[in-house]
Amino acid sequence: MADPTPAAVPVPLTYPEVGATRHGPLPGGYHHLRVRTLLGHGEAVFEAAAEALLDWRMHRGLGIGIAVDAERAVPGAEVAVRIGPVAGRCRVVWALRGPRRAGFAYGTLPGHPESGEEAFLVELAPGGAVRLTVTAFSRPDRWFTRLAGPLVLLFQRAYGRRCGRVLARLAAAGARPSGT
Numbered sequence: 001m002a003d004p005t006p007a008a009v010p011v012p013l014t015y016p017e018v019g020a021t022r023h024g025p026l027p028g029g030y031h032h033l034r035v036r037t038l039l040g041h042g043e044a045v046f047e048a049a050a051e052a053l054l055d056w057r058m059h060r061g062l063g064i065g066i067a068v069d070a071e072r073a074v075p076g077a078e079v080a081v082r083i084g085p086v087a088g089r090c091r092v093v094w095a096l097r098g099p100r101r102a103g104f105a106y107g108t109l110p111g112h113p114e115s116g117e118e119a120f121l122v123e124l125a126p127g128g129a130v131r132l133t134v135t136a137f138s139r140p141d142r143w144f145t146r147l148a149g150p151l152v153l154l155f156q157r158a159y160g161r162r163c164g165r166v167l168a169r170l171a172a173a174g175a176r177p178s179g180t
Contacts, residue, residue: 021119031139037164050102050176088112
């Protein structure tokens, strides 16, 4: 016998280029953002940064309002973010956790002030450097973000830099040997 309650159909994302932050190139017709931050060096820093990113601690440490429906960033997880009076919902569209790369991207859902995708990727380079790269493509999707114009772009760049500072702090704290 078939289940009488149909499965909920997910609300569609507000842009068609889903996953472009992972596979590139970033699509035309959007503002592009790429901010890279050195987090530290070594496998312990990478492991601590990867976990702090994937379990939402970086986002919680940014001092913004965040509500998630999953303990970790996994495809399909939904995220509600509030920065002051501005709020938006997103869905994780890809996530990865490997020995040298970890991260995820979320895409915008209807009602978000922007339309597009933002990715957060931590990488351990062959020389031991650990970096966070925040990559995004977006365009205004509400009257107030269209009106704000270039201020939105400045805010997004500052947000990307703040992500790096917060994750560097969390990674340094998590990479310390126990007892120190």
